[in-house]
Amino acid sequence: MSNRASPVPGRLTVWQYVQNALYYLHVAVATVVIGLLGLPALLRDGRAGANRVATRWIGYMLWAARLHLGVSCEVRGTPPTEDCIIAAKHQCFLDILVIAHAVPRRAFIMKREVMRVPIMGWYAWKTGCIPIDRTRGRDAMRAISGEINRRLAGEGLGQLIIYPEGTRTKPGERRPYKHGVSTIRAATGLPVVPVAVNTGLFWPRKGWGIRPGRAVVEFLPVLPPEVPAEGFVPRLEAEVETHSDRLMAEAGFRGETVAVA
Known part of the structure; x- marks a missing residue:
């Protein structure tokens, strides 16, 4: 399947929108079924059991994306298996799925409210996701x-997955990287693995209008530990953005890069 994407994509057909809707209906039902069937593993084996179920669930959603939407995914580089921070470009829901499926013990920093949602929240707690209270500012990062x-x-x-831009970005859009990842690195001494993506060419930020193609997520080499704190975020940003631009260019993207404050 080609991974090329037009810089100015044409309109989706009615059938493609129907397929988008069928995909979301399919994965919603699958989430409930897999989540409930996995409860014995969750209760019996704790985090290990929760991760097995999560791997099965994420893999199923990626399979359903191929089935309904014609979207396949390629993982490049070497996904880490040790304790680390994964600092990734974030364009859409698809890159969350691909990165989380590629590592064995995924964890996210999540809003506390999300972790109270039935089924998904139960697994989030058990897989090691960390709740955050954003109203606490710097105290939240220290916590x-x-x-x-x-x-x-x-x-x-x-593998703690962090999105330094703090939100999803459109292809060609750049937002300032936040310093939370640098703060956590300094406080914990964990290695940081940058990740580049081109997923937004096929899967829009808001999740509708998904287009067929082959999306790529690339795990880059660990950033050297000797990079000083004051230069860390610029170095991370340069690595992730340069390689994400390369992946998008490979897929046929010819749009201009636009900085967003």
């Missing part, structure tokens, strides 16, 4: 760093 260090001293953290 997160403390929780990470507590886990590192115990059963381990896994």
